[in-house]
Amino acid sequence: MxxxxxxxxxxxxxxxxxxxxxxxxxxxxxxxxxxxxxxxxxxxxxxxxxxxxxxxxxxxxxxxxxxxxxxxxxxxxxxxxxxxxxxxxxxxxxxxxxxxxxxxxxxxxxxxxxxxxxxxxxxxxxxxxxxxKKYRNKAQKNRGDIAENIVAKLLSRKIDSKFIHSEVEVKEVKATTVTDIDICVVKDNKMLIFQVKSKRLSQLSKNGDIATFEKDFKLAVRDAHEQAILPYELILSNKCYFQYKDSGKKLELPEVNEIYSACLVLDSYPAITAHTRLFFHKEKITPIAMSIFDLEIIMEYSQGFDTLFDYFKKRTQNSKYFIADSELGFFGGYLRTKLEKRPDSDIVAFDADFAQRFDLDYYKPLMEKYEIKFPETIKNIGRNDYCxxxxxxxxxxxxx
Structure with missing residues (x-):
């Protein structure tokens, strides 16, 4: 809600x-x-x-x-x-x-x-x-625009808006567009890229139809990941420039030395972490994929850009070492251990107990914030009104 x-x-x-x-x-x-x-x-x-x-x-x-x-x-x-x-x-x-x-x-x-x-x-x-049928295309476009808007607003809860840029084109010197970045955050020569997908998984995918799921997962996560990492080399080698997609205005950014990225979806997708691990099991790195609901909690517990960047960095670099059932499981592990490797283990799996703390720390006060409005709704009820x-x-x- x-x-x-x-x-x-x-x-x-x-x-x-x-x-x-x-x-x-x-x-x-x-x-x-x-x-x-x-x-x-x-x-x-x-x-x-x-x-x-x-x-x-x-x-x-x-x-x-x-x-x-x-x-x-x-x-x-x-x-x-x-x-x-x-x-x-x-x-x-x-x-x-x-x-x-x-x-x-x-x-x-x-x-x-x-x-x-x-x-x-x-x-x-x-x-x-x-x-x-007359509204379908507009509804789908609105969905994509709003998804990016939500992500930018969530990031701005803990990061100064001047570091957050939406709808950015990455261009080579020859003015050829390499790719579009939905959201990027650049600070202190560090960049985070967020590719936001409003593609909802079909019911077949949600219920385990593998053929349909692979197709939908490609649209929702794999394509977003490939789009995010495509400009890494150009950006790190300082061989490109940036401009806003809508206005065409050039975006002046500092030289970037490190980049990490994440794929975000607009809808609830509880299994996105497990599915990403499944479909990227052969790749060297498993990308970060989460819903906007996950990002909301992460931003609530982050101290700012430095926390978020450090989390994305360790989460990416150790993506084959740590295992969790959800992004909040990983983030709970980060708050406890900073995702540092242990010398006595080959792999570490986080359970969900820390993620359950979010229910108490975050969702319970949120519920109470809304429920406190209820007495106002019924304050004028009369004895002869239906209960x-x-x-x-x-x-x-x-x-x-």
């Missing part, structure tokens, strides 16, 4: 016109649903009737106050007697429950897995837009 409004900031008008709700509405809906479920977990006793915990009756104060919530839930729901996934013939087929995770009954919505609602809110608008908890009973006979 933290990225939702940024991700679709260029598509706000389309959503209002075609779906009749705003990104702010969608974000507030999830905050309310999550807050209510947490409230019910801590306050109410459901006995054996656990389904009530995840049930929100139509007669609900927050729906009355925010009628657009109904529009959003209808867009994400299926009726309980509806045949879902009738075209689901194998493990690689699209599971409609991923984009319609809400069950709609005659009088209520049931949300068995609240987390999937946040995923659906984040992902579904793009599916809706590409179904609109906010979704029971379908008036407040005075329920949570009042």
């Amino acid at each position: 933290n990225f939702l409004e940024t991700k679709y900031s260029l598509d706000k008008d389309w959503l209002l016109t075609n779906k009749n709700f705003s990104l702010e509405d969608a974000k507030n809906l999830y905050i309310n649903l999550k807050s209510i479920i947490n409230f019910k977990l801590n306050v109410k006793d459901f006995g054996d009737n656990f389904i009530e915990l995840y049930t929100f009756n139509f007669n609900n104060y927050i729906f009355k106050k925010n009628p657009n919530f109904i529009k959003i839930l209808d867009s994400l729901s299926f009726k309980e007697n509806e045949v879902l996934n009738q075209n689901f013939n194998g493990i690689g087929d699209l599971n409609q429950f991923k984009i319609r995770p809400v069950i709609k009954t005659d009088n209520s919505y049931i949300i068995p897995l609240p987390y999937t609602v946040s995923e659906a809110i984040y992902d579904s608008p793009f599916y809706w837009m590409i179904d609109d 906010f908890c979704g029971s379908g009973i008036k407040l005075k006979k329920c949570c009042g």
